[in-house]
Amino acid sequence: MPTVLITGAGRGIGLEFTRQYAAQGWQVLACARDSDKAELKVIAGQVSRHRLDVTGPASVAALARELDGVAIDVLINNAGIYGQPKGSGGFGDIDYAMWEQTIRVNVFGPMRVAEALLPLVERGDRKVMAFISSRMGSIAENPGGAYVYRSSKTMLNGVVKGLAGDLKSKGIIAVAFHPGWVRTDMGGASATLSTEQSVTGLRNVILGLTPADSGRFLNHDGTAIPW
Numbered sequence: 001m002p003t004v005l006i007t008g009a010g011r012g013i014g015l016e017f018t019r020q021y022a023a024q025g026w027q028v029l030a031c032a033r034d035s036d037k038a039e040l041k042v043i044a045g046q047v048s049r050h051r052l053d054v055t056g057p058a059s060v061a062a063l064a065r066e067l068d069g070v071a072i073d074v075l076i077n078n079a080g081i082y083g084q085p086k087g088s089g090g091f092g093d094i095d096y097a098m099w100e101q102t103i104r105v106n107v108f109g110p111m112r113v114a115e116a117l118l119p120l121v122e123r124g125d126r127k128v129m130a131f132i133s134s135r136m137g138s139i140a141e142n143p144g145g146a147y148v149y150r151s152s153k154t155m156l157n158g159v160v161k162g163l164a165g166d167l168k169s170k171g172i173i174a175v176a177f178h179p180g181w182v183r184t185d186m187g188g189a190s191a192t193l194s195t196e197q198s199v200t201g202l203r204n205v206i207l208g209l210t211p212a213d214s215g216r217f218l219n220h221d222g223t224a225i226p227w
């Protein structure tokens with residue numbers, strides 16, 4: 001069975017990825033800051049839990065050492081933060097310290113994980129690096145506001161596009177995804193999609209990816225989103 005590694009696996013979309021891949025019989029490497037979370041421990045199937053703070057160089061390096069020799073078919077860089085509370089963070093209301101932290105988590109984190117785990121993904125059969133970005137990072141669709149979160153995801157999208165070019169010769173497929181507006185701690189209770197709906201869609205799209213999709217920005221239903 002294939003192997004998937006998921007960051008931010010302890011709650012929200014990451015936890016649902018863990019549940020669904022485990023239910024499909026995949027080997028799941030579930031990475032979380034608190035890898036002892038009860039929600040992760042109760043998931044049946046081939047799930048191994050790993051401690052990972054994506055902002056910590058030592059934490060990422062320790063994970064790479066721990067997994068040395070493993071082949072990863074699909075790497076899902078899911079961990080992320082919104083930064084400033086919803087409704088704040090507009091023009092004239094920027095928390096610069098929080099902006100820096102958001103970029104550390106949403107941009108440096110996935111890049112660092114991708115760099116550290118590249119040899120493991122190269123060893124996998126599918127060679128997919130999926131990055132959970134957000135439609136809010138689209139420059140084409142940006143109406144203003146939410147500078148902290150939007151700019152971090154725009155930056156992540158730029159990184160994904162670069163990786164697609166740099167890693168093409170290694171057969172790696174790097175894709176940025178919008179999961180939809182999802183009912184999680186981040187998405188809130190009014191969001192339109194359940195985690196089950198979002199992740200079912202994302203898994204289907206990930207399953208059908210080909211090298212021609214590398215460097216694309218895709219919705220949870222597989223449709224393209226303008227950069």
Ligand SMILES: NC(=O)c1ccc[n+]([C@@H]2O[C@H](COP(=O)([O-])OP(=O)(O)OC[C@H]3O[C@@H](n4cnc5c(N)ncnc54)[C@H](OP(=O)(O)O)[C@@H]3O)[C@@H](O)[C@H]2O)c1
Nearest residue numbers: 008011012013033053054079080134181182184185186187
């Ligand atoms: N929900 C939506 O509507 C929506 C829409 C567009 C994009 N997204 C994106 O989807 C992804 C998942 O979001 P979600 O809705 O599931 O949010 P969530 O419920 O707030 O979960 C965020 C996850 O990221 C983890 N995380 C945060 N900082 C971390 C760090 N430094 N190291 C490792 N893990 C860290 C959290 O772990 P802890 O439990 O340790 O904090 C948690 O597992 C994010 O990248 C988000 O930007 C979500």
